Amino acid sequence: MKCPGPPESSRLACFLENALVREARIWKAPVFQNLTLKGTDISPSCYEKTIIWIAEISSQFQFHSETFALSISILNRLLASARLKYLQCIAISCLVLAAKTNEEDEVIPSVKMLAVQSGCKRSPAEILRMERIILDKLHWDLYTATPMDFLNIFHALVMSNWPHLLNGLPQTNPSLHVAFLTKQLQHCMACHQLVQFKGSTLALVIITLELERQTPDWFPVITDLLKKAQVTSTEFMHCKELVDQELMHLQPSNAIYIFCPISQAIQGDTEAKFPYHYPSELKNSHQVKLQVAVSQPVSAAVMSATAQIPDGTMETDEYYDGFRYLYSEDRGADGGRGHMGGLCPQLKSGGGSSPCPPLQPPGRE
Template identity: 45%
Template sequence: MAGPRRAPRRRAGEDVAISPRQRDEVIQWLAKLKYQFHLYPETLALAISLLDRFLAAVKARPKYLNCIAISCFFLAAKTIEEDERIPVLKVLARDSFCGCSPAEIRRMEKIILDKLNWDLHMATPLDFLHIFHAMAVSSRPQLLALLPTLSPSQHVAALTKQLLHCMACFQLLQFKGSMLALAIVSLELEKLLPDWLALIIELLQKAQMDSSQLIHCRELVAHHLSTVQPSLLPNSVYVYSPLQQTLVTCNRGAFHRQPSSVPGPGLSKDNGRPEAPVTGTAALYQRRPAPAGGCKQASAKRKVEEMEVDDFYDGIKRLYNEDLAPEVVALENMGSVCGADVSRQEGSVSPCPPLQPVSVM
């Protein structure tokens, strides 16, 4: 008598769900694409939110994760970006190395839209970050005086980078986007305002959120952000290396990091997978050569293009009345004012380049 029929053997990994690690890696890959195609941070934030909503509604297989992610990224770009900044689908599929054809991305877009009921206009954690930051500045105007080197829009840009790092951490998915944004704002205000706790309580009451969850979220966010910045070796020492070139006053402090072939920070060329952190040596800085015509202002367009697009938020700048001339904004961010002390003689100013950490055996 024949025994019971065995169930057909399934392929390895066929029913395996997408792991949290795979989810974080694909978000880091999307962050690389955001830098590569010069898109807004709002586009990346919306793409991550769409991806998480879809994965929460559908049990997808890991082999479809790249196609899902690039489709969410393309939907977010078409929702946020201006028409002339939206990547061409054929170029996006080719340059992203997603392994999908444009037709497959189109089909996946239709599936995502059906599962999300065609609702793409959702509030992201970045939207709440802008709201909480504007409320904090409105309630505590002295906060602007505590940021002598940063304008409010640049301060928001720095917080945005922290938020995008946190959105790529699966452990923080347990919190709402508003809670995550308020945790980042509270950690920043703690370093700037003596009465930061009273301000955070006001924001908690207005947002009607639980304080115990905020404390837990702050702890996880602080731990995650502390691991983002690579720490120096315990036996590192600083060695002063004097400049070999003639110091020019208008270029004082204009040191730039050696440009990387990867457009995004902490990302490798291997299909967007995160790069291992560099330990033991610090990034080298090279000094910008002095202009041939003396202390002459470069064009504002060139200086603006050299700066990160994240540092410019037109809406935020109008909100804080930061309608300054582009030349002033560019020179402030370069850390020098051209022509301020041209009359100083060579050698009267002591150059102070960044200290270089060196490992000692």
């Protein structure tokens, strides 16, 4: 992997600056108080269920992880004035708006399809009415910076400024590594105690925890990023504690994130762990795209059940394509696909006899 040079790093700094400005302008933390969200009748568990539900629909429709993050950002801005009985309708409308903003024309599903497939009990007309209410309420200002944007920016900054830090990763390339962190972030976004933190703080905490696990040299890197992100250290420490606890719960399911459907023997294992079933026609009707969300191993399993190995690698491959550009990984000669072919065996050998690459438990120091 070639390391992006200084121009890349200043480009990223500019990205970060823009994103921070966008975040600061509309940031308002939802507060949970007395078992409900302040000013509403929404309980923390309802909130969390809603987020998880949105994550599921989002992956069912194969939206980018940014789309999911955007829909949650929109939702959080509306929470203070939401009522429980409208929560589902608001949430699905947020997803519609996020898809219209972030997905390409040909990927945006019809509202009717979304209403049916998501299993929500709302009619398309209701969703559309809510869509307009939301636009009006937010003054059409949907262009915000999500935690996902920050995660990508921080990760890219680390990769470009301190490329040696992540040399010993189990995920052998930066894109797989981000995908792994994305999973953690999405988990945290569905946690009501973490709603009080800005996306930039949350993303930085996730990067920090990861660096702590991977390298003894994490401290100067994080101090630098803290300064760049203008995050206060008390808030940061508080968030870090909570995220650390939260990710403990995630640990057993870390394995689902591992992308290694190369051997047929593994498939039974993966499928056994994830008894979801997604209609396979989704695969055909939509452009196959990155799945960072919960469905990644599931879809990989669905795919490789019917197709040969190269198709099974498709998803991460597509994701990887996006990063390839960023990290200028062999743009010309090799191309994304060819590279992936070489990657899987590495993963496999790295994992030794286990089907999964070695993952550290999050708490390990």
